[in-house]
Amino acid sequence: MKSTGRLGLGVLLASLACASGASGQSHEPVLDAYASEAKAADPAFNGFSAQRGEHLFRTHFATGKPETPSCTACHTSDPKKMGQTRAGKDIEPMAASVTPKRYTDQAKTETWFGRNCNTVLGRECTATEKGDFITFMLSQ
């Protein structure tokens, strides 16, 4: 419940940011929401890191479901390439430069982090991890 409350605050901040001029297709609100959540969780938080995000993306965790030991199991190791679900569906590339609409919808982003962190890491991701991941994908 606590984290939902933080997320709620994040969404509020995000919508404020949106209202203050950012376009509907911006990923800023999503990232800002995770930033405030991260700060709330750890006062020492000082920004996201694409490098840490890349590490998260490429790490072979093997702590989640056995079929999906890493993000790259489905998304491939190249964020600009199409991925494929285990059931054969295409996954749009993760890199924002190729799929600009990614990380612009707070609810959708949160849903997929929720599912896939559980599937790959066997636990929920922290706001810092999510922000790092998005930051890496925005740099691609």
Place this chain on the structure above:
Amino acid sequence: MKVNARELDPSALGVPISGAAVSTRVWGLGVRVFHWSLVAAVGVALVTGLYTSPRFLNLHLGAGAAIGGLIAFRILWGFMGPTYARFSGFPVAPSAIAADLAGFATGRRPRYLGHNPLGSLMVLALLAVLTLSVITGVVTLGGVDKQGPAAFIVSYAAGAEIQTVHRALAYGLLLMILGHLFGVAYESVRGHPKLLLTMVTGEKEVLPANDTARSARARPIGAALTLTLVLASAAGLVAAYSSHRPYGVPVDPLDGTYVKECGSCHFAYPPSLSPRSRWMALMDGLSDHFGEDASLEPDVAARIRAYLAKNSAETWDTRASHEFALANPSDPLRLTATPYWRWMHRGIPDAVFTSPQVRAKGACDACHSDAATGRFDPQAIDIPERAFR
């Protein structure tokens, strides 16, 4: 020298004129063309039917339609054709049949220019079995495949029952064909060396015979007009009833939320493919959905749950809605583990399913172009050629 006694009155047939083999036209063009067309159509129907590959269904249906048309012609010709084509001349009186059978013992069977008694019985039996085959075929197609003029009314269960009859008739027909071929061979050896040829030329040597057929003139124009009327009416009825909505087949497109949420990871299986209990078990276990967390927001989950419950297999009457209901006990929630799925996909190499063209066993729509409707028509199957390489 051959004398063609085309309109010879059989009652006037006596001892052949010495020195000249007199032949007469026993089988007119109508009967001969009918016979060999039927041979071709029945051959195609049997091969495509017994070798049950889905790719041959349309050929099988075409052959069945041709058989139906040919039977209609032959029945008409039995009343409006020339002397030996007419049913009224078939020597099927019990006494004639008894005499024919008794002839096997004595070695002296009564001679006939037209069909002999056993031959006549065979002709009538073949016509009856073929008629029943066409009718049971249409009912099977309607109930099992939900296609054709009976699809609007026949249930899957009834269609499957009738399919058993249809199959039994096919095996009966095979036996009859063997009997027919044996009869022709027997007669050829016993004294009609050219029997097979008569069904090509239509000519038969005139010998003393026991035919009771009254000489009759064919009425080709009357027959052609009647046949046209019969076939046109039949075609009209088939077209009209085929356009009715098939019984128990979903028509609405899949729910948008369902397709969006479930279809982003896998083919959005039509709700008609699984019974309610399986759908609910799947929805209960989304946090470990075949090895992945597929959790949904509570409101979305509730909506999808309601949609699945309302449209599950129990609501429909398709082949898939019935056959996929039986689960594999060792993997009860997986559609591709069900005994029926495995049976229907037997012989397809695993490499096809993992190929870039198909990707997964559950990707129904990679090969079934109508997968989203839940119909899975045999004619809608197209396994990508490259998937086999």
